[in-house]
Amino acid sequence: MFQGNLRKRDIRAIEGAEEPIGVAWRHLRRGKIEAAITIHQRLLTIDPGPQLRNRTGDLLVRAQRAKAAIVLFLEVAEEYRESGFLDKARAIYRKILRVEPSHRAARSGLAQLESEERAASGW
Secondary structure (H helix, E strand, O other), X not given: OOHHHOOHHHHHHHOOOOOHHHHHHHHHHOOOHHHHHHHHHHHHHHOOOHHHHHHHHHHHHHOXXXXXXXXXXXXXXXXXXXXXXXXXXXXXHHHHHHHOOOOHHHHHHHHHHHHHHHHHHOO
């Protein structure tokens, strides 16, 4: 599915023969961002956890694919918010606003988060 930028060694890494994140970092050091993104996208099909989605979003930003990154960042922020990790959610919303300062959903999410925190603290 995502094999376009990968060599056989990279595919073996994704399938478990080698540490895939290590292969992705090796690609990054060599300036092959798209290959690193491809590995991360394959890993997301196996484990779509918030840390990996956040890291994949960071790579997408580096590759100037902000819209795709923001989609992942919004998912991560909402997951953190729903899980009660409000500081992490706030950090992700702010990251979105650094990428796209006028992003409505991020502004709204950040405002809602701050409103909920004020209500919880009794202010």
